[in-house]
Amino acid sequence: MKIRKIPNISFLFAGLMFLASCSSTAIVEIDTSFPAVLSQPKVLSAVIVFDDEFVSYVGKPNENTSVSIGKAQVDLLKNAFSGLFTTIEFESSIDNLNTDSGIIITPSVQQIQVSTPSEHYLNVFEVWIKYNLKIETADGRLIANWFMPAYGKTPDVFMSSKEKAIEQATIIALRDAGAKLLLDFYRIPALNQWLAAQPKGSNS
Amino acid sequence: MKPYKLICQLVCFVSLLVGCSATTTIDEYRPTNQPIFIAESEKVVVLGRRDSGHYETDREFISCVTDKVNSANINVVPEQMFIDAIYPWFEPRTAPKGLPRLKRLMQDPTVREKVDYLGIRYLVWLDGSTETLSQGGSMSCAIGPGGGGCFGFAQWDKLSTYEATVWDLTDLIEKGRLRVDSEGTSYLIGAVAPIPLLTPVKSDACSSLGNQLKTFFVVNE
Numbered sequence: 001m002k003i004r005k006i007p008n009i010s011f012l013f014a015g016l017m018f019l020a021s022c023s024s025t026a027i028v029e030i031d032t033s034f035p036a037v038l039s040q041p042k043v044l045s046a047v048i049v050f051d052d053e054f055v056s057y058v059g060k061p062n063e064n065t066s067v068s069i070g071k072a073q074v075d076l077l078k079n080a081f082s083g084l085f086t087t088i089e090f091e092s093s094i095d096n097l098n099t100d101s102g103i104i105i106t107p108s109v110q111q112i113q114v115s116t117p118s119e120h121y122l123n124v125f126e127v128w129i130k131y132n133l134k135i136e137t138a139d140g141r142l143i144a145n146w147f148m149p150a151y152g153k154t155p156d157v158f159m160s161s162k163e164k165a166i167e168q169a170t171i172i173a174l175r176d177a178g179a180k181l182l183l184d185f186y187r188i189p190a191l192n193q194w195l196a197a198q199p200k201g202s203n204s
Numbered sequence: 205m206k207p208y209k210l211i212c213q214l215v216c217f218v219s220l221l222v223g224c225s226a227t228t229t230i231d232e233y234r235p236t237n238q239p240i241f242i243a244e245s246e247k248v249v250v251l252g253r254r255d256s257g258h259y260e261t262d263r264e265f266i267s268c269v270t271d272k273v274n275s276a277n278i279n280v281v282p283e284q285m286f287i288d289a290i291y292p293w294f295e296p297r298t299a300p301k302g303l304p305r306l307k308r309l310m311q312d313p314t315v316r317e318k319v320d321y322l323g324i325r326y327l328v329w330l331d332g333s334t335e336t337l338s339q340g341g342s343m344s345c346a347i348g349p350g351g352g353g354c355f356g357f358a359q360w361d362k363l364s365t366y367e368a369t370v371w372d373l374t375d376l377i378e379k380g381r382l383r384v385d386s387e388g389t390s391y392l393i394g395a396v397a398p399i400p401l402l403t404p405v406k407s408d409a410c411s412s413l414g415n416q417l418k419t420f421f422v423v424n425e
Contacts, residue, residue: 034291037292038291040312153260175291178292179292179295182292
């Protein structure tokens with residue numbers, strides 16, 4: 001009798017392990033490095049404020065998925081902003097600033113969305129990250145609140161796991177954020193007008 | 205009687221194998237009949253288009269074509285290495301879709317300097333995908349205490365369509381285009397054990413495109 005019970009418990013345990021592995025919960029942490037940007041920065045100075053919420057940001061696109069992108073997005077934006085300004089400082093709070101020139105940029109994540117193949121007809125995982133860049137003058141006057149969406153998708157659904165696929169799509173979305181920033185930052189109309197109004201020769 | 209039976213079996217087997225071959229068509233366009241000369245120190249990069257919404261040129265296919273071109277003593281820079289080196293100008297959002305945009309991009313001194321530093325002379329864009337066109341038949345599998353098996357017959361048609369465009373990064377002109385269409389039918393026969401008879405459509409497309417692309421280039425020694 002005892003001999004029969006042990007295999008039964010083993011089968012039950014194996015069955016539970018199997019069912020646990022079939023659950024659709026995905027916890028993804030992005031910890032990757034990004035290539036240096038190839039760009040000629042403008043002679044401008046800027047302070048980038050990465051607050052605690054941004055540095056440790058964990059997105060929850062739905063109740064079963066969490067995507068931790070804090071560290072990766074800070075690395076990416078540090079790299080991307082260095083391709084836009086010649087003089088750049090990174091701070092953790094807007095209260096600690098000791099600057100009287102240039103612009104102050106505070107990025108924040110508005111939303112992160114994940115779409116899986118089971119939710120649509122496409123055979124790919126997709127990730128959208130919606131950023132907002134608050135751009136201010138050194139004396140605290142708002143120049144623009146710039147909405148910056150980024151998008152990434154996997155090549156196909158044949159990835160090793162749901163976590164791996166979301167991670168891959170998120171990395172592509174973060175790279176896209178870097179591309180969008182370098183491509184469109186100086187095309188923001190309000191920023192352009194503000195730069196045009198600055199005295200020539202000053203690095204704003 | 206026995207040799208007749210053997211011949212019949214052989215004919216059936218050969219017919220099956222013939223049925224699994226892909227039909228491949230290659231179209232080539234070049235402005236001149238001159239080959240594309242490439243110095244030993246110059247390199248080629250093969251990139252996949254990834255800006256379309258519903259498909260993207262898969263890395264496996266790009267890697268396959270890269271290996272074919274590489275086998276002709278032409279130096280090929282790995283795709284990801286080039287994309288990272290020139291980040292963010294060849295991301296899906298920013299990659300030039302046509303020559304006017306490429307010309308504008310190459311006017312940027314930092315980009316031009318990096319391309320020259322990497323020694324890249326030609327850029328080959330690959331764009332396309334492999335799709336299942338139609339499928340038919342049915343197959344059912346069952347398992348029981350006495351054993352199991354599959355019975356039935358299934359078939360599906362696949363079509364690989366890829367286009368390669370060669371850009372000269374020094375003269376900033378298009379050097380030629382290649383288009384390959386490869387189509388074939390695969391079968392799955394269920395006779396207790398499932399027997400797959402697969403047609404290597406994508407592999408045929410890669411071989412044809414890669415081998416034709418090799419003939420575009422002549423290495424100057």
